[in-house]
Amino acid sequence: MIYFLGFLVLVLIIVLVSRTMFHSRKKSGDMNYDNIDFPIDEAAHRLSEAIQFETISKQNPDDFQGDEFTRMHAFLKREYPLLHENLKREIINHYSLLFTWQGSNQDLKPMMLTCHLDVVPVEPGTEADWDHPPFQGKITDTHIYGRGTMDVQSGVMGILEAVENLLQRGFKPERTIYLGFGHDEEIDGEFGAQEIARILKDRGVELEFLLDEGLPVVEQLFTGIKSPVALVAIAEKGYLSLELTCLANGGHSSVPQGITAIAQLSNAIRKLEENQMPAKVDKLVKNSLVGMIPGLSYPFRFIFANIWFFQLALKKILTGRPETDATLRTTTATTIFESGLKENVIPTMARAVVNFRLHPNDTVDDVIRHVERTINDPNISINKLYGFINPSEISSPENKNYKILVNSIRQVFPGVSVSPSLMVGATDARHYSELTSNIYRFFPLRANQDDLDRVHGTNERILISNYKEIIQFYARFILNSASLQPIRKIDNSSIFFAELRAKKFKRENKKTAVAV
Numbered sequence: 362m363i364y365f366l367g368f369l370v371l372v373l374i375i376v377l378v379s380r381t382m383f384h385s386r387k388k389s390g391d392m393n394y395d396n397i398d399f400p401i402d403e404a405a406h407r408l409s410e411a412i413q414f415e416t417i418s419k420q421n422p423d424d425f426q427g428d429e430f431t432r433m434h435a436f437l438k439r440e441y442p443l444l445h446e447n448l449k450r451e452i453i454n455h456y457s458l459l460f461t462w463q464g465s466n467q468d469l470k471p472m473m474l475t476c477h478l479d480v481v482p483v484e485p486g487t488e489a490d491w492d493h494p495p496f497q498g499k500i501t502d503t504h505i506y507g508r509g510t511m512d513v514q515s516g517v518m519g520i521l522e523a524v525e526n527l528l529q530r531g532f533k534p535e536r537t538i539y540l541g542f543g544h545d546e547e548i549d550g551e552f553g554a555q556e557i558a559r560i561l562k563d564r565g566v567e568l569e570f571l572l573d574e575g576l577p578v579v580e581q582l583f584t585g586i587k588s589p590v591a592l593v594a595i596a597e598k599g600y601l602s603l604e605l606t607c608l609a610n611g612g613h614s615s616v617p618q619g620i621t622a623i624a625q626l627s628n629a630i631r632k633l634e635e636n637q638m639p640a641k642v643d644k645l646v647k648n649s650l651v652g653m654i655p656g657l658s659y660p661f662r663f664i665f666a667n668i669w670f671f672q673l674a675l676k677k678i679l680t681g682r683p684e685t686d687a688t689l690r691t692t693t694a695t696t697i698f699e700s701g702l703k704e705n706v707i708p709t710m711a712r713a714v715v716n717f718r719l720h721p722n723d724t725v726d727d728v729i730r731h732v733e734r735t736i737n738d739p740n741i742s743i744n745k746l747y748g749f750i751n752p753s754e755i756s757s758p759e760n761k762n763y764k765i766l767v768n769s770i771r772q773v774f775p776g777v778s779v780s781p782s783l784m785v786g787a788t789d790a791r792h793y794s795e796l797t798s799n800i801y802r803f804f805p806l807r808a809n810q811d812d813l814d815r816v817h818g819t820n821e822r823i824l825i826s827n828y829k830e831i832i833q834f835y836a837r838f839i840l841n842s843a844s845l846q847p848i849r850k851i852d853n854s855s856i857f858f859a860e861l862r863a864k865k866f867k868r869e870n871k872k873t874a875v876a877v
């Protein structure tokens with residue numbers, strides 16, 4: 362018996378170790394690939410100018426300043442002449458932009474790159490906390506400062522820089538490329554991205570894939586990970602707000618009658634918060650963890666390579682941190698509670714709003730059923746508020762589009778791990794779901810925790826060297842996705858392709874030498 366147990370333990374160790382080795386081997390794919398080069402100073406200056414347009418999305422539509430967008434359109438037209446000459450530009454709903462770069466091969470489905478033109482406001486009272494005014498576009502030795510440098514003028518401008526650069530090199534795509542820039546992503550994208558998507562759908566467009574802004578290249582994601590991790594969101598959480606109301610006897614506070622509406626509703630909310638929807642270490646989470654393995658040190662590498670064995674422990678660790686917990690379940694957050702007007706009057710009504718971010722495993726109906734069951738109180742009425750949306754479909758982390766994306770990331774960011782992930786916030790990408798099932802949300806911004814706090818916050822800024830990588834990434838991604846044989850179609854003056862041609866020449870000469 363002892364021998365048998367010993368044998369089982371031995372088999373187990375062999376399985377665990379060999380899985381670790383297998384996943385470690387899948388690693389790098391790092392390619393020693395020269396990236397497209399260009400003067401970054403000029404591009405940085407253009408980004409700085411773009412930051413100076415106050416294209417702010419404000420909650421109150423009366424405060425909207427459309428002329429800032431119109432002026433920005435004119436600026437883009439001036440700064441990117443080749444792009445405006447070669448691509449069709451359409452202005453959608455006055456302020457959003459849709460560009461079409463016609464491909465030569467109509468058999469290939471088009472691809473689409475999206476970002477948004479609008480930015481969030483600066484929180485009143487925090488202006489003085491900025492090292493440089495938020496709409497000045499200050500360039501320092503290392504950074505460009507300003508609202509939108511991270512979210513996401515650097516994405517809009519990065520895409521346009523890449524396209525202009527490729528056009529200068531004579532590149533012509535085989536696959537048609539759409540560029541979509543909505544003007545109201547920060548307030549739901551109803552008039553921008555949603556309208557662009559509707560127009561494309563009416564034209565019968567079916568996309569091969571779409572890449573929207575999304576998760577960044579995170580440095581020091583957690584202890585134990587040595588390399589940065591490029592997080593590619595292959596799904597996006599859904600959104601639901603439920604209004605809970607409770608009616609009860611009111612009256613003078615000197616003669617209370619029974620349990621107040623406030624107490625009943627508080628009780629209901631307590632039940633909801635204490636009974637969160639279940640967390641699961643599902644396939645999406647597993648794929649995400651496996652993607653990080655190449656950058657891990659031991660013992661994390663060993664654990665992540667054997668999730669099946671360490672599942673319970675991993676779940677405990679992941680649910681212990683709010684950021685990772687939110688990727689495992691539908692979250693519950695009470696955001697509004699209202700009741701009572703006067704200190705000596707018992708209110709007849711209490712009202713609360715609970716906001717849920719839905720995991721792809723759950724639907725809006727699932728959440729409502731869970732809430733009804735958990736509260737289980739006929740005195741509480743539950744009402745679904747406008748603006749709910751089910752979670753997105755999960756795009757494949759295995760098909761050729763995803764692989765091209767991963768390769769493009771590795772070519773520009775050698776040594777990073779690439780991990781398919783879940784977007785816990787909302788992006789414009791959800792509006793395009795009827796055009797393709799291959800939707801990826803990734804933005805090549807390098808960010809550690811300090812940087813992430815600057816998004817929508819104070820002192821938003823980007824490293825100039827990172828902005829160069831952003832432009833290189835979009836150029837590389839377009840080359841990799843939109844052309845089957847880029848080498849034949851490139852202008853002779855291109856440094857990058859000159860190098861490829863040199864390699865080809867070398868290969869051919871070698872062949873000749875052998876033949877001789």
Ligand SMILES: [Zn+2]
Nearest residue numbers: 512513546574
């Ligand atoms: Zn954004």
